[in-house]
Amino acid sequence: MADAAGPRNDEAIPDATVARLPIYLRGLVELSDDGVGTVSSVVLASLAGVNAANVRKDMSYLHADGTRGVGYDVDHLIGEISLVLGGGVPSPVVIVGVGNLGRALSRYDGFVAGGFPVAGLVDADPAVVGRRVAGNVVRSVEDLGALVAETGCTVGIVATPASAAQAAVDSLVASGVTSILNFAPTVVTVPERVDLRQVDLATELQILGYHQHHRAVEARSGRATG
Amino acid sequence: MADAAGPRNDEAIPDATVARLPIYLRGLVELSDDGVGTVSSVVLASLAGVNAANVRKDMSYLHADGTRGVGYDVDHLIGEISLVLGGGVPSPVVIVGVGNLGRALSRYDGFVAGGFPVAGLVDADPAVVGRRVAGNVVRSVEDLGALVAETGCTVGIVATPASAAQAAVDSLVASGVTSILNFAPTVVTVPERVDLRQVDLATELQILGYHQHHRAVEARSGRATG
DNA sequence: AATGCCATGTGAAATGGTGCACAAGCGCCT
DNA sequence: AGGCGCTTGTGCACCATTTCACATGGCATT
Known part of the structure; x- marks a missing residue:
């Protein structure tokens, strides 16, 4: 019952909204650092590069508690968004693959x-295992299970070559x-209970390439049409 | 009129489709390397991790020329998608910011x-300018205009700290x-004629954090409810 | 040449998200 | 105390995308 006093909106927050929350959070932290106490949906929208109505609708999924005629309390919003995005508790991550990208990410x-x-x-x-990178000693992928157990990691980052990605994912899941x-x-598959996000650097450029x-x-056909 | 004989579908390809084309392309190249000549929408869908009907609709925006009862010609599809994604001509890119991430990306x-x-x-x-990274000598950001003019770059990658990002973007645009x-x-703004994509590493983790x-x-409330 | 099988291409419904427009409500100022 | 201006919260319509279901049509086999 004490628990039930908590958030009522745990029900569901649209994916599109969740994807924007970190952006809002960044803007809000900046405002808070500048000593700003309240913010309107219009200002927050311009900070996040989205529509103001969109901001308000997003906030309606949280316990935003905005006050009409005034706006939202910056620090309160920071708290709410942080809470939704992981309970306010840091989640340690493990990185699989210590190549160029893995090192940069670490x-x-x-x-x-x-x-x-x-x-x-x-x-x-084996040539990489044992080396120190960014304050961490690289361990063998065989120690992954032990490492996860020791540190309580629940989040994994895969930065291996494409050919090793599915195996890395399987190890993380295991x-x-x-x-x-x-x-x-590369496309990898995971059990349904595991959440997967894909960040594909080359693909992003190719999408830009299409528009270009x-x-x-x-432009050419426009000229030719004349 | 001779021009009109070309692609008829230049009109518009939905963004969602464009975003999937590079994924299809990767799978198709792999098939081609394996000597596979034709592919069905079902197979391509499983390779790309999407719905088969979705694949067919996507292909309908290209000159896919699939044959009923058989499927799509792998090499033909590779050609069409490559063409759409940049005309088949390589686009050199310039990277602004040679920190951890910039080096990894280079x-x-x-x-x-x-x-x-x-x-x-x-x-x-200035401490970084002149150093050699991945076969390229790092130049000053003041030389950006000259570098772009020399190399004909039309694509820029910003890998600076957040505080320098807008300036980097402005320089690229200029x-x-x-x-x-x-x-x-950080959120940056560009003129309307410039195409911008955002890749936000920390944000991706925070989105995962929400679901977690x-x-x-x-699970807790589920147990408590019992 | 005819028939059966199989995969494409597509109309249409369902879904998810965005943005407008406006009612509701809060605080400040008089 | 009352009224005014400002901003939230939201119903609704629009748009993009996904997915289903099925008609269409080519190829191989007989």
């Missing part, structure tokens, strides 16, 4: 700031990790 | 393979770059 400040400290690194290459961020440029090419073709 | 094989060779690196830090991929964790937390809360 040193990426934003992870720590976002509540995701790097708790360990593993790699399949170790009990329930959220995986995959940077390898499309613009060029259109 | 060495990332996938860019070259995807038709986006790194043509140059720039940084604002240099004539028309497509920008921003890795800095949500699962935990649900």
Whole structure:
């Protein structure tokens, strides 16, 4: 019953809204650092680069408690969004694959700031195992289960080559990790209970390439049509 | 009129479809390497992790020329998708910001393979300028305009700290770059004619964090409800 | 040449998300 | 105490996307 006094909106927050919450959070923290106490949906919208009505609708899924005529309390919103995005408790992550990308990710400040400290690194290459990277000793991928158990990691980052990605994912799943961020440029599959997100660097450029090419073709045909 | 004999579907390909084309392309290249000549929408769908009807609808925006009862010609599809995604011509890219992430990106094989060779690196830090990274000498951000003009880059990657991102974007735009991929964790604005995509590493983890937390809360309340 | 099998291509319904427009409500100022 | 201006919260319509279901049509086999 004491528990039931908590959030009522745990029911469901649309994916599109969840994807925007971290953006809001960044803007709000900045405002808070500047000593700003309240913010309107219009201002927050411009900070996040979205529509103001969209902000208000997003906030309606949280316990935003905005006051009409005034706006939202910045610190309160920070608290609510932080709570929704992981309960306010830091989640240590383990990175599989210590190549170029893995090393860069292990040193990426934003992870720590976002509540995701790097708790360990593993790699399949014996030449890399044992080396110190960004304050962590690289361990063998065979130790993954032990590492996850020791550190209580529930989030894994895959930064292996594409050919090793599915095996890395399988190892993470077997170790009990329930959220995986995959940077390898390949489609991987996970059990339904595991949450997977894909970040595909080359794909992003190719999408840009489409629009670029499309613009060029259109401009040319526009000229030719005259 | 001779021009009109070309693609008729230049009109518009939905964004959601464009975002899937690189995924299809990867799977198709793999099939081609394995000597597979034709592919059905069902197989391609499983390779890309999407619905088969979705594949067929996507293909209908291209000159897929699938044959009923057989499927699509793999090499033909590769050609069509490559054409749509940038005209088949490689687009050199320039990377702004040679920190951890910038270095990793400059060495990332996938860019070259995807038709986006790194043509140059720039940084604002004089201590970094002049150093050699991944076969490129880092140049000053002040040389950006010249570098873009020399190499004909039309795509820029921003890998600076958040505080320098907007300035980096502005410089790229001023240099004539028309497509920008921003890795800095901040919202940046560009003129309407410039295409911008945002890749936010920490945000991706935070989104995973929501689902993780949500699962935990649900499991707890599920138990409590009993 | 005819028939059966199989996969494409597509109309239409369902879904999810966005943005407008406006009613409701809070605080400040008089 | 009352009224005014400002901002939230939300019903509704629009748009994009996904998915189903099925008609269409080519290929192989007989």
